[in-house]
Amino acid sequence: MTATDSPNSSDAPANEATRAVGIDVSKASLEIVVLGRDADRSVARSIPNTKDGLDELQEWIDWEVEVDFEEVHVCLEASGGYERPVARYLHEQNLTVSVVNPRRTSAYAESQLNRSKTDPVDARLLARFCQREAPSPWQPASSDQQDLKDMTRGLQSLKKERDRLKNQIDRSNSPTVTNSLQSVLKSINEQIDQLEKAIDEHIQGCRSLARKQELLETIPGVGQTTAALVIAELGDPERFESAGQAAAYAGLTPAHHTSGSSVHRKPRLSKVGSSRLRKALYFQAISALRCNAAIEAFGDRLAKRGKAKLVIIGAAMRKLPHICYGVLKNGTPFNPSLHPGT
Incomplete structure (x- = not known):
């Protein structure tokens, strides 16, 4: 991630009612920036990435920065798991916490024509991104x-x-x-x-995990190992508003590329999502095209339309999270009659 030294004044903050906090997380330390209301003023601090350091962060925000926790929105970047204890701790203190995809912040940094990259500057960028974009709150997974x-x-x-x-x-x-x-x-x-x-x-x-695995294994083509991985990576289906969002989380929605009358590239899978889930669904899609009547009929229909083999596999991959989301959301086993040719 890169950062910039000056804000883009043409962007109106979407999060004016809160104080945005950016935290750049590393294994050893936390670089923190708290923005003022106008985003031009800020206070910064570096603390150890330890339990004592997190307690120090809480006291600093509460006493020195003098901001009520209800007004704070903290933004961290997913960084290989180092951000997880920090996010969980702050969530337990009733702060609004967002853990954002590094690709989002990297794109935001590029839009600001950034020229510098240091930990404090990265933290400031996260705070500004938080203030302007108001990313969705993060919810910790159960233990x-x-x-x-x-x-x-x-x-x-x-x-x-x-x-x-x-x-x-x-x-x-x-x-x-x-x-x-x-x-x-x-x-x-x-x-x-x-x-x-x-x-x-x-x-x-765990009763809830066992029930989810039982439901997923009713889907032909989804085995025990894949069911466990889907449960682990997809998480609680309630966090998605639709099956389409679940597919998007796996990076299995089509990405279109057209512009004007001359640029018309073939749609491809976006691949902006969980690569682990996507890799697992690739092999299961191949299996489902042979043993899942609904997916098989869907594949045959695409083949008759002249679609290439890889296109058919990609389409089957996209249908599987829809079906997985459906059985988990409704708490009912797979019913092929609900997916006639999908």
Whole structure:
């Protein structure tokens, strides 16, 4: 993310009733900027990214900046998980907190013709973005949901490493190297088995997660592993207003590119969303095109219209989160009659 030294006065703030706070989060420290009402004045501070530092942040906002918590809107950037404890702590203090996609703030920074990048300047940019854009409030996942997300992401990482080692073994011409790699591969396979068992036990130990998995597994083409990942990444379906929003969260909505009468590019998947969820749905879409009557009929209809194979797979991928959202939202098993040819 980059930042700018001067605000764009032509942009009218959308969040004038609150005091915008930007926090640039790193592993060791928090750079904080609190904007004044006119966005030209601000106060800044750097504190350690620790529990004591967060307590210090609360007291600083309350006593030194003299702003009521009800008037504060804090904006943080998703930064590989470092932002999560900070966001949860501030949420517990009844502050309005937003955790924004770095692509949004990066685009905003570019629109401001930024020339500098430092942690304090980044924090100021986040505060200005918060004041002008008023991003949606963040809601923390339940501890069971967060634990499941951590485990499924860990499982994905192990499987990625397993595939990398397999490829390396296939390319190796040295028996010594091959034996060493096979020993590591055996250990990773054991860890994968253990983690898959732990994920299953975790889901079965939580009634709400177990019910969601049961519902998702009624969808032909969605297996146990994918169901767990969908639950982990999609989260509570109530946070989406529609199935379309759930598909957009996975980056599976079409992105159109047309301009005037001369630029008419083919629509593509936006890919602005959860890459983990999108990757999992790719393989399940291929499976669903063979074993899910509704998705299969949909694919056949697209094939008759001359659509390419990858286009059909992409369309099936987009339909799967719609169906997953429907069964989770309504709390009812998959009913193919509700999706005649989708």
